[in-house]
Amino acid sequence: MVLEKLGSSLRETLTKITKSIFIDDTVINEVVKDIQRALLQSDTNVQLVFDLSTKIKQRAKEKTPPGITQREQLIKIVYEELTNFLGKETHEIKIAKKPTQLLLVGLFGSGKTTTAGKLAKFYKKRGYKVAVMQTDTWRPAAYEQLEQLAKDIGVDFLGIKKEKDPVNIYLAFQKKISEYDLVIVDTAGRDALSDELIQELNQLNTIVKADERLLVIAADLGQAAQKQAQAFHDTCNITGVIITKLEGTAKGGGALSACAVTKAPIVFIGVGEKTDDLELFHPQRFVGRLIGMGDLESLLEKAKEVFTEKGAEEMSEKFMKGEFNLIDLYEQMSSMKKMGSFQKIMEMIPGMGSLQLPKEMLDVQEGKLEKWKYAMNSMTREELEDPEIISADRIDRIAAGSGVKVAEVRELLKQYRQSKKMMKMFKGEKDINKLMKKMGGKLPKGLGA
DSSP states (O other), rough: TTTHHHHHHHHHHHHHHHOOSSOOOOHHHHHHEEEHHHHHHTTTTHHHHHHHHHHHHHHHHHHHTEEEEOHHHHHHHHHHHHHHTTTTSOOOOOOOOOSSSEEEEEOOOOHHHHHHHHHHHHHTTTTTEEEEEOOOOOSTTTTHHHHHHHHHHHHHOOOOOHHHOOHHHHHEEEEEEEEOOOEEOOOOOOOSOOOHHHHHHHHHHHHHHSSSEEEEEEEEEGTTTHHHHHHHHHHHHHOOEEEEEEGGOOHHHEEEEEHHHHOOOOOEEEEESSTTTTEEHHHHHHHHHHHTTHHHHHHHHHHHHHHHHHHHHHHHHHHHOOOOOHHHHHHHHHHHHHHHHHHHHHHSOOOGSSHHHHHHHOOOOHHHHHHHHHHHHHHHHHHHGGGGGGOHHHHHHHHHTTOOOOHHHHHHHHHHHHHHHHHHHHHHOHHHHHHHHTTTOOOTTTOOO
């Protein structure tokens, strides 16, 4: 999960609010201290944490509007101030001219080259003609890595293998880039922002005249992120930030607060290693996921890329009727796998982030799906449509016929029963607030889903 420890701490804080009989200064001070502790443990800048705390305290003294309780008002304030802290607005890069050029900068290990590939795929999927350009002449494998990424994604690669001057590489393709809607320029990094790197970036920045200069910064950099962000900003006037490795660290607060210090907005976040694991940063949605409210808008956007309209309607109809068999389970999981890990998907569903669901329901690997497919191919049509008839003898037969272990067939059936149980839980329910109550949560008034 993205920033799992921070999210868990914030959700515990909100639970404390909902369990309070009434809201007074003692409760407000406890809540603020909990938020401070959670943010500081995730390496968020101390001054920014203090400023955020002050704003929450000031707003908590405001008169509660009619129609909502004090508890709901305090939750709403925390949500809104966290959103404001992370930038409030979504900064979307517009491909307004041809070519639009993005210059990626950052230190070694920040994930610039991988991010260049992710960006290329993100915009290619949206119908743009994209090229990636390699100007990193320092890292030995930089050329081959970006070339391979471009090949895998299906975009053009621009680079000169043994050229040592990044400016010469760019000039060699200056006429060709007019053929593209978007050109992503990957630059060299260093272990630290040295004078040599600053000079190189200044020269390249002067020639490229990029429409966006994006700092790629790793979430695990901690509080050093603030200093690095400011230095890169001074060098080439950063217009936006991409935070990588958010899925694998509890200490992403440094990178998040670095953006607040430089006033450069977070544009994208990297939430995994695959080329699809790049998301446009929506502060409201991000905070929603952190505090367990979910992110239905992002979930629907991902679903549109995977499900056909007809297929989505058919699955939705079965879902609401509580009808579900092994064929449906496999089709659903195969499609959902294309949307990302099950853990990430569950984060986007309101209330699901706080449920203690079995890990096997959230972490189904592609290899496991393949084995389940083999097992299903050894089942009769009757067994697929009514898995409840599958006895121990039938399990032995299915395992022998498919080459899958008996334990794996049993695991498949266990997964089916757990999914079936959840379907029954939601059967026929379309009201989101009633769904939330069934899941043990409630959407705060005024926040919506």
